[in-house]
Amino acid sequence: MERKRGWDTLLSADTHHNAVGLLAREMRRASSPLYYPIALCLLRLLTREKTSWELPAMAFLVEALDCPDMTEWSDSILEILSRRLWSQCTEMHRLVLRGLVLLSKAPGMADGVRSLTPSLVELLCYTGGELVGMVLSVLINQVQDRDIPISTPTALRLAELLPPLFGYDNIHVQLLSIYLFQKVMELAVDKSKQLLKTHVIYSLLPLFFHWHHENQDVAEASRKALLRAAGLLKRRDLVKLLKTEQPWRFSECLLENDKRRAVEYACQALPYLESPQEPVREAALRFIGIAGRYMRGQRVELQVAINVIEDMTPDSAAVKSLALQTQEILRAVQRPQSSPGSSSLKISSRRCRIGRLLSGAAAGGQRRTYSGNPV
Structure with a gap:
C-alpha cells in the first residue's frame, strides 16, 4: 500500500x-x-x-466477488448490485457494473444476471464512456458460448439501440456493439426474425461503412455482422459479395435490388461524410454518387446531398476530387429531363456522361482503398 x-x-x-x-x-x-x-x-x-x-x-x-467462499452469498450480492444499478453516483454505478461483469462470467450466476437484462438494455440509452462498454460486456457474457435464445422484446430493443454505437468514439465499444448485434440476429427467437428485418435493413449501411474502417478488427467484425444480416434478409447476392470480399460492388447491388429506398439510404449515408476515417468518407461519397442514379425527380433531396458535400470538412486531395465528381453526378441527375421533342442523342449523351462519372468514381475508389482486403 x-x-x-x-x-x-x-x-x-x-x-x-x-x-x-x-x-x-x-x-x-x-x-x-x-x-x-x-x-x-x-x-x-x-x-x-x-x-x-x-x-x-x-x-x-x-x-x-470472484472469491470461491462468496458463491454461497451470490443471491444477496446480486440483490445489492441490482438495487444500485441506477445509482446517480457515477463511481457507484461503475462499481456495480464492474461487479456484474464479474458475475456474468460465472456459470452459476447466469440466470440471476439475466433477470436484469431489461434494465441493462435501457442503460445503453443513459450510459456513456467506460460504462457503456461494461453494460455491453455483461450482455455479451450472457449469450456468448451459451446459445441462449433472446426474447422478442429484448432483441427488438437491442436492434434499435446498438447501431448508433457502431460509430462510437471508442474502438472497444464499437467492437462490442457490432458483435452483440450479430448475436441478436443469430439468437433471436424465430418469431422475432420477421420483426427484426426493418432494423436489420437500416443496419446494412452503417455496417458497410465500418467495413472500411482502418482498424482491422472493426472492419472484420462489421463484415461478419453484415454477412449475418444479408443472410437473415435472404439476400444471396449480397452474401456472395461479402464472402468474396467485393465491397466496391456492394453499393450497386444493394441499390439495384432496393431502388425505392435510394433516398433513405442516401440520407443515411450523409453523416458518414464527416467520419474521422478517410476510407469511410470515400465509401460514403461513392455510395451517394451511385444512389443519385435512383433519385431522379427528387430535386430537394439531391440538393441537400450536394450542399452537405460542399460543406464537408477540408480533406485530402483524393477525397476532394471524389467529392467534386459526386457533386457533378448529382447535378447531372438533378437537371430536368429533356422534353419529348428533344433529341434522343442528347439524352443518350447525358446518360453516357453520368455513367462515365460513376465508373470513374468507383474505379478511383477501388484503386485507392481495396487491394483484396476490406480496409
Missing part, C-alpha cells in the same frame, strides 16, 4: 473508495484469513441498510 501511495489516497474523500479497493486486493493476497470475514461483514451491512460509507464498502466487496 505504501509503495502504491495507497495510504495518501485513503485520506482523501474523493479517492477513499479507490484506496479501499486497492486495500482489498492487497489484503486478499497477503492476509487472506482476514479478507473473507471482512467481505462477509460488509455484505451483511449493505444488505440491511444504506450507509454513508456504502461506496467504499462496495469497492471492497466487488474485489471479493
Whole structure:
C-alpha cells in the first residue's frame, strides 16, 4: 500500500473508495484469513441498510466477488448490485457494473444476471464512456458460448439501440456493439426474425461503412455482422459479395435490388461524410454518387446531398476530387429531363456522361482503398 501511495489516497474523500479497493486486493493476497470475514461483514451491512460509507464498502466487496467462499452469498450480492444499478453516483454505478461483469462470467450466476437484462438494455440509452462498454460486456457474457435464445422484446430493443454505437468514439465499444448485434440476429427467437428485418435493413449501411474502417478488427467484425444480416434478409447476392470480399460492388447491388429506398439510404449515408476515417468518407461519397442514379425527380433531396458535400470538412486531395465528381453526378441527375421533342442523342449523351462519372468514381475508389482486403 505504501509503495502504491495507497495510504495518501485513503485520506482523501474523493479517492477513499479507490484506496479501499486497492486495500482489498492487497489484503486478499497477503492476509487472506482476514479478507473473507471482512467481505462477509460488509455484505451483511449493505444488505440491511444504506450507509454513508456504502461506496467504499462496495469497492471492497466487488474485489471479493470472484472469491470461491462468496458463491454461497451470490443471491444477496446480486440483490445489492441490482438495487444500485441506477445509482446517480457515477463511481457507484461503475462499481456495480464492474461487479456484474464479474458475475456474468460465472456459470452459476447466469440466470440471476439475466433477470436484469431489461434494465441493462435501457442503460445503453443513459450510459456513456467506460460504462457503456461494461453494460455491453455483461450482455455479451450472457449469450456468448451459451446459445441462449433472446426474447422478442429484448432483441427488438437491442436492434434499435446498438447501431448508433457502431460509430462510437471508442474502438472497444464499437467492437462490442457490432458483435452483440450479430448475436441478436443469430439468437433471436424465430418469431422475432420477421420483426427484426426493418432494423436489420437500416443496419446494412452503417455496417458497410465500418467495413472500411482502418482498424482491422472493426472492419472484420462489421463484415461478419453484415454477412449475418444479408443472410437473415435472404439476400444471396449480397452474401456472395461479402464472402468474396467485393465491397466496391456492394453499393450497386444493394441499390439495384432496393431502388425505392435510394433516398433513405442516401440520407443515411450523409453523416458518414464527416467520419474521422478517410476510407469511410470515400465509401460514403461513392455510395451517394451511385444512389443519385435512383433519385431522379427528387430535386430537394439531391440538393441537400450536394450542399452537405460542399460543406464537408477540408480533406485530402483524393477525397476532394471524389467529392467534386459526386457533386457533378448529382447535378447531372438533378437537371430536368429533356422534353419529348428533344433529341434522343442528347439524352443518350447525358446518360453516357453520368455513367462515365460513376465508373470513374468507383474505379478511383477501388484503386485507392481495396487491394483484396476490406480496409
